[in-house]
Amino acid sequence: MQIDQARFVHSFVEDLRGEADAVNRPRQVPGYCYSAVAPTPVRAPRLLAWSDELAAMLGLERPAGRGPGADLLAGNLVTPSMRPFAARYGGHQFGSWAGQLGDGRAISLGELEARDGSRWEIQLKGAGPTPYSRHADGRAVLRSSLREFLCSEAMHHLGVPTTRALSLVATGEDVIRDMFYTGDARPEPGAVVARVSPSFVRFGNFEIMAARDEHDNLRALAGHVLRRHYPELGEPSEAAYLALFEEVCRRTAVLMARWMTLGFVHGVMNTDNMSILGLTIDYGPYGWLEPYEPGWTPNTTDFGSRRYAFGQQPGVALWNLSKLAAALTPLVTGTDGLLAGLETYRSTYLRAYGEGMFRKLGLAPRDPEADEALLDGLHAAMEQSQVDMTLFFRGLSTAAPGLMPAEGSPEPAFRRLVAEASYLAPDAPEHAAMLDWLGTYLGRLRAEAARPEEIRDAMLAVNPKYVPRNYLAQEAIEAAEAGDLSRLEALMRVLRRPYDEQPEHAAMARKRPEWARTRPGCATLSCSS
Known part of the structure; x- marks a missing residue:
């Protein structure tokens, strides 16, 4: 079924009190849980990305690049079964009460019933102003929309409880944004991401x-x-x-x-x-x-x-x-x-x-005091040795079980592990604490009852090789802005199987390159979208 033919239902709207004034002007909305509001059409909607797995769960077919499906996912098409709304909420931001906030650029279309009977709310982020937009335009840029699409689906495949993302649509319009709030506002390509969740209700x-x-x-x-x-x-x-x-x-x-x-x-x-x-x-x-x-x-x-x-x-x-x-x-x-x-x-x-x-360590908890000391030592050693957390645990998953039955010194293998995972030089003195900890850990590992290959497989199943690193996302963003979606598509294919080796994509599991250490979008980001 195409999404423009889907029937939406509306538990949030039916259960709670909402205001019917659909005028999209910023204002206080006392006494209501939501406001009825229509998305603002954009010039040229075009589908950029689609989650096949999520769509299959919802019983939806991939829409054409342009047409009714892309129009709906951009906010240009409101079907008769939809009752679009923006939710009212407040919040503490950076520790201080901020008063009324609400969906300032997100508009929910309603809920779709999945194949298993569960209901999932479809929300368009970047679909135009709402009563809660305050001084903003209700739009979103491609850069932030792509990042949300990418990480939502990556987190799901990592096994983390998360909202999902169904689609990413270009609007064909520019949005003016000051990425780091420095007075350097400039046009960026606009986009809309369709977020999906059983509910978007927040604290x-x-x-x-x-x-x-x-x-x-x-x-x-x-x-x-x-x-x-x-x-x-x-x-x-x-x-x-x-x-x-x-x-x-x-x-x-x-x-x-x-x-x-x-x-x-x-x-x-x-x-x-x-x-x-x-x-x-x-x-x-x-x-x-x-x-x-x-x-x-x-x-x-x-x-x-x-x-x-x-x-x-x-x-x-x-x-x-x-x-x-x-x-x-x-x-x-x-x-x-x-x-x-x-x-x-x-x-x-x-x-x-x-x-x-x-x-992650392939160990069974044993003694609370000793277990706490082992983890405390690990945290201190990882910080001192500046290891890449993902690479360290992935490397440990194969290196340590392989040393369980071995005789002789494990130090050469551990030095290789640390060198491959650390952002310091291989012979840096800061590695001493990590090497000491690894020796203690190996002694603990050798006391486990399971066979080395069983421990290795169990560790590989919980220590991912691939995560959506910011520099990979930034490369995909820059390519997409230039009209090339192949980097995003390749990255999404890899992140659907984050615990698999996928040797043909090993380049996506490397340490952050030096050029990305201080680059905007890689090491530094802001709330601007």
């Missing part, structure tokens, strides 16, 4: 209702989320609201553990960028650890405080959950149940992160 949807004392809307929103996404928790009640919060805490903890074990940095963990379903949402200035550096963030807006740096992410998620807890207080009696949810986050994160790291 901020609840925050704005609580902040404005809209307790009826707050209760209705909680009821919608319970009935549509957590029916196993029961009908809306105080007990169900507390159970909902605890489950959101649990899912968020698992998500943070996945980010941290893979070396993913979101870059802008505002509360309006936190999913009520525990999904990775809003791919902006993200990045992947190349030299292991807990204080690294790709977001130039955050260079002053590094609030959202890699190592800060688990703590920020807890802080964000505390703001969600505060927003839910009008629905419950006392705070004990909400505090219990926050404790669930802490315990779940520690357990999930520890288990994830030990799977």
Whole structure:
């Protein structure tokens, strides 16, 4: 079925109170959960990229490059079954309350029913202004849209809970953007990405209702989320609201553990960028650890405080959950149940992160004190040796099991591993701590009951060879801007199988090249899109 022939349904719109004023002018929208709004047509829609896997799940066929399908995915075609809207939410941005925010450039078309009966909301990002656009134009550039399309699908194939991306469409129009807010605004090609998720409800949807004392809307929103996404928790009640919060805490903890074990940095963990379903949402200035550096963030807006740096992410998620807890207080009696949810986050994160790291190392947890010391030593050694996190664990997956039955010194093999993964010189003195740690680790590995080949295969299954590195994305962006989509298509093919060797594509698994170390779009990004 072509998407322009699909029938959309509308649980969010039907369950919640929305304003019918479809005038796309920025304004405060008190008393409503969403605004009805129509996408703004663009000059020349053209399909650039399509997720075949996601489309198959939704029962959709790939549309032609130009035509009704591309028109719909750009916002030029609104079919009779659609009821497009922009959601109202608030949020804490960089630790401060920002008031009303909302979908400033995202317009939801409705939900499609997948082959398995599940419902998925289709949202166009970059489809024009809404009442929540404030001073912006509601558009998005190709650079940021391609990055979101790429990373959404890559994260899914890595096994990370995430929103998805169905399509990337060029608009045929330029958008004026100042990439680093330096006064150097210039035209860039525009694009629209179709994002897909069971729901785009965020912590901020609840925050704005609580902040404005809209307790009826707050209760209705909680009821919608319970009935549509957590029916196993029961009908809306105080007990169900507390159970909902605890489950959101649990899912968020698992998500943070996945980010941290893979070396993913979101870059802008505002509360309006936190999913009520525990999904990775809003791919902006993200990045992947190349030299292991807990204080690294790709977001130039955050260079002053590094609030959202890699190592800060688990703590920020807890802080964000505390703001969600505060927003839910009008629905419950006392705070004990909400505090219990926050404790669930802490315990779940520690357990999930520890288990994830030990799977990466091919080890079974043994003694809590010794296990903690082993991981602490690893983190310190990775930082000191400046190893590429992805390359280090992938290399370790084959190097260490191969040494389990061997006699003689493992040092030559470990030196090769460190040299291949590190951004320092092979003989740098900073490698001493890593070499010492590897010796300790090998002793622990040799005590495992499993055979070396079993450990190797298990490690390869959790330590990816390919991740969407920023320099690879930037190369694909520059080629796409010049009309060449082959780099994006090749990169997407590789990222669909991130744990496979794919030797013909080994160049995409190399260390970040020196030219990309300080290049905009590779090492430095911003929230501009």
